[in-house]
Amino acid sequence: MPCRACGDAVTQFLDLGRQPLSDAFRIPDDPSDEFWLHLRAVVCHGCHVVQLADPVPVERMFHEEYPFRTSSSRRMASHFAATAERLVAGLESPDPFVVEIGSNDGTMLATVAARGIRHLGIDPAANMVDEAVARRVNARAEWFDATTAARVRDEFGPADVVYAANTMCHIPDLRGVFTGLETVLADDGVVVFEDPYLGDVLRLGSFDQIYDEHFYLFSATSVARIAALHGFTLVDVEHLGVHGGEVRYTLARDGRTPTPAVGALIATEDRTGTHDLPRLQAFAAGVADRREQLRDVLMDEQQAGRSVAGYAATAKSATVLNYCDIGPGLLPVVYDTTPEKQGRTTPGSGIPVEAFPQDLADYPDTFLLFAWNHADEIVAKEQEFVERGGRWIRYVPEVRID
Ligand code: TMP
Ligand code: ZN
Secondary structure, eight states: OOOOTTTOOOEEOOOOOOOOOOTOBTTOEEEEEEOOOEEEEEEEEESOOEESSSSSOHHHHSSSTTTEEEEGGGHHHHHHHHHHHHHHHHHSSSOOOOESOOOOSSSSSHHHHHHEEEEEEEESOOOHHHHHHHHHOOOEEOOHHHHHHHHHHHHHOOOEEEEEEHHHEGGGGGHHHHHHHHHEEEEEEEEEEEEEEEEHHHHOOGGGOOOOOOOBBOHHHHHHHHHHTTTTTEEEEEEEEEGSSOOOOOOOOEESSHHHHHHHHHHHHHHTTTTTTHHHHHHHHHHHHHHHHHHHHHHHHHTTTEEEEEEEEOOOHHHHHHTOOOOOTTOOOOOOOTHHHHHHTOTTTTEEEEEOOOOOSSOOOEESSSGGHHHHHHHHTTTTHTTTTOOOOOOOSSEEEE
């Protein structure tokens, strides 16, 4: 398949094997067949974006039972409140209009709404749209594409800001999204979006950033090239520490001068070979090593008679569990705070997901930290577990137990 963003040829560099849909938590003993896809990553010769080789069934992924809730992390909730304040502070028109694509439970737009600013959240997950509406956010359960964009512009006028967090990378039909942006954005408006950064994935070896919902892994180089195909310029980039390393990209219609940060990040990507096949193949070799190391650590714990549980049934964990062939035999339970996931089993790997034990006495000896991107928040919260001698297994940036 050619590149979904620009149509050029692609080359494969990573094969993570047969994988389920990462958020398709299963009801125990569900007799229906599980949906599987072949998870392979390719790099484009034209725009240099990294993407999945095979199509993903978006309608089966983002629907009225989508279980991911932005507000499940306190740090992310404060990140989005701060983001909203910054977006609002940058608004100059007398009656501004802010659009968020992938507004989830309205965590970001709630702050915009509280300022009395016209806004609209668009998200195909109807359950999360309901939660956003309950927070007085104006949101609709729809897919963002060229048709939706035209309707939004007719109804509300052009958008001063279109914002998206952890959403652009979810949408295989990126050309449809960009056509929509061309339609809905005001002449002097900006598109601001943040997603996991390819440079961080290579640096940390965080292969679990690759799963069905992360169809693209962007970089400054690839975003600048894709934007240029649609009359947009990448005018700013900002590296963010959240979610294991992201970049926030700001696009404007052609004509605006980029900040020095854009050229600097593109130069770094050139220098470190971010899109070069040897670099990407070295990353893939490191991933295969990590599988063996992680399995070894889990088997050592088992042989030593120490209990292990997974910490947080993240979407990312689907890649780790299925690629490393970890099932209930090696990891009997994964704990997670999300009610929609509790009482179900992890996709593909069939491990029960439960609420965290109330009592520290019921905690395991060791946690396998799937939510490593929230490590600071979690380690602070679980201080008693650590003081009692509890240990963490991590696999990013390397496999270790301490
Ligand atoms: P993600 O933000 O990396 O995708 O992970 C979110 C999942 O992690 C979500 O299911 C909630 C869960 N989680 C916990 O169970 N406990 C925590 O302390 C945090 C921060 C997340
Ligand atoms: Zn391309």
